[in-house]
Amino acid sequence: MVELRYNAGNIKNPNVHKIGVIALGSHLENHGPALPIDTDAKIASYIALESSLHSGAKFLGVLYPAHEIKEINHGIHNSLKELKEEIIKTLKSAKKFLKIEKAIIVNAHGGNLPLFQCIEEIEIETKLIIIINNKIVESEGPHGGSGELSMGKILGILNENEVKNQLDLNKYGEVGLWKFSEARANDENIEKGAKEIETEGVSVDEEYGKQLFNLGINSVLLDIEKLLDF
Numbered sequence: 001m002v003e004l005r006y007n008a009g010n011i012k013n014p015n016v017h018k019i020g021v022i023a024l025g026s027h028l029e030n031h032g033p034a035l036p037i038d039t040d041a042k043i044a045s046y047i048a049l050e051s052s053l054h055s056g057a058k059f060l061g062v063l064y065p066a067h068e069i070k071e072i073n074h075g076i077h078n079s080l081k082e083l084k085e086e087i088i089k090t091l092k093s094a095k096k097f098l099k100i101e102k103a104i105i106v107n108a109h110g111g112n113l114p115l116f117q118c119i120e121e122i123e124i125e126t127k128l129i130i131i132i133n134n135k136i137v138e139s140e141g142p143h144g145g146s147g148e149l150s151m152g153k154i155l156g157i158l159n160e161n162e163v164k165n166q167l168d169l170n171k172y173g174e175v176g177l178w179k180f181s182e183a184r185a186n187d188e189n190i191e192k193g194a195k196e197i198e199t200e201g202v203s204v205d206e207e208y209g210k211q212l213f214n215l216g217i218n219s220v221l222l223d224i225e226k227l228l229d230f
């Protein structure tokens with residue numbers, strides 16, 4: 001049996017190999033004409049990969065399913081049960097083949113926020129310690145708004161010629177979740193995002209995009225430090 005060199009490479013603590021970082025977003029969701037339908041999945045994947053590169057934790061890739069509440073219909077989404085089962089299956093595989101003992105799920109899609117209800121069940125099923133990191137969703141602002149546009153610019157996924165059309169809300173009412181009146185009435189965070197789009201519009205700012213990514217990455221690095229202490 002080969003003896004693995006857990007200290008090799010640029011890592012601070014050999015125990016970081018027990019920690020997996022996996023991205024969760026949405027691949028099939030409209031974000032106005034300026035951003036692609038897999039914006040959330042790409043934002044989550046960038047943060048997860050950068051965090052694993054900086055810390056030495058294992059990068060586990062990206063999950064495919066995504067959940068959304070029924071009042072918001074801007075893409076193709078899955079039930080919370082389907083999403084939970086896919087997460088359990090994927091993390092059990094990472095545990096079996098990569099020997100991880102702890103995992104951080106980096107979520108970049110607002111519709112996945114109800115996943116926090118299932119975290120205990122997922123930990124019991126996988127016998128892993130798990131953190132769901134929602135920092136970027138809590139910080140990015142409205143759906144398809146300045147935060148995601150600016151991160152999209154950093155990632156090179158933004159269509160700059162279409163930014164001027166992002167606020168044509170009669171055509172692209174998913175921006176700011178503006179057209180989903182029931183969701184707006186039920187959730188003050190969604191109402192706040194829609195109002196922000198109406199009053200402040202959208203802009204693209206690379207510095208703001210970098211700041212959001214640094215916020216997301218540093219938040220995951222903090223979670224990795226926490227898990228190293230467990």
Ligand SMILES: Nc1nc(N[C@@H]2O[C@H](COP(=O)(O)O)[C@@H](O)[C@H]2O)c(NC=O)c(=O)[nH]1
Binds near residue numbers: 110140141144189
């Ligand atoms: N899609 C949902 N979003 C939100 N809330 C907020 O809206 C944006 C969504 O952006 P995504 O591109 O990540 O979908 C973001 O600022 C979210 O905080 C929901 N509600 C809870 O916040 C929701 O259920 N779905």
Ligand SMILES: [Fe+2]
Binds near residue numbers: 110
């Ligand atoms: Fe999004």
